[in-house]
Amino acid sequence: MMRYIRLHRIFIAQYLKRLMEYKVDFMLGAIGLLIAQGMQLIFLGIIFSAIPALKGWRFEEVLFIYGFSLVPKTIDHLFTDNLWMVGYRIIRKGEFDKYLTRPINTLYHVIAENFCVDAFGELLTCILLLAYSIPKLNIPFHWHTIPLFLIVSVFATLIYTSLKIMTSAISFWTKASGHITHMLYMTNDFGKYPVTIYNKAVQALITYVVPFAFTAYFPATYFLTGKNPLFCLGGTVIAGTVLFLLAIFVWNRGLRAYESAGS
Secondary structure, three states: OHHHHHHHHHHHHHHHHHHHHOHHHHHHHHHHHHHHHHHHHHHHHHHHHHOOOEOOEOHHHHHHHHHHHHHHHHHHHHHHOOHHHHHHHHOOOOHHHHHHOOOOOHHHHHHHOOOOHHHHHHHHHHHHHHHHHHHHOOOOOOOOHHHHHHHHHHHHHHHHHHHHHHHHHOHHHHOOOHHHHHHHHHHHHHHHOOHHHOOHHHHHHHHHHOOHHHHOHHHHHHHHHOOOHHHHOHHHHHHHHHHHHHHHHHHHHHHHHOOOOOO
């Protein structure tokens, strides 16, 4: 445990050094993500300027679900962004060998090596959306609301991270799998909005196949209505746990199949 703590301090120190050296790049990245989220919200505002509700969902309710979706996405982006590089470059370039030279878990090493400050653009958007929408909604608040929010956010984050681990691990066999990660990860956009606005096929896809609906819509619906906690919250916990265990299994199997490569 002490070894992991010391290494984490080293990674943080290295990251802070890079941050000080490339402050402008980090700021531009964060602002870029903020602008990208802002453009989507402008488009959403245009839609609701023409209609009072979207299949029964008011503008503020959709904003709440959208803001909630950014909580796990931001946490995942902040701490595990280096997994993208496994699928796009690290395996193909033969750079993964360095992770095998230290007596620590390779997955931990990959994840802890990078801290993506660009995610603060998403974090700011998340805070603004929740701060705007919550006062306008009659959300039931109890003593357990905040603990449940924190717990479900962790498991929702696991859904994002687990899918990235599994798809990036495919590169242990194929040498590159970034396009697979990108294709699967982009379906999270469906989870930013009420599932009921989609057809049955899309609903089934994002609920039971690539369960991004459990990262936002279902838990957010519970906090909006206080109904169906076993499915809305329990489903997120189960999906996050199952996917994470499966991701660890796939990663370890891929690790055993790994052969060093290079350009």
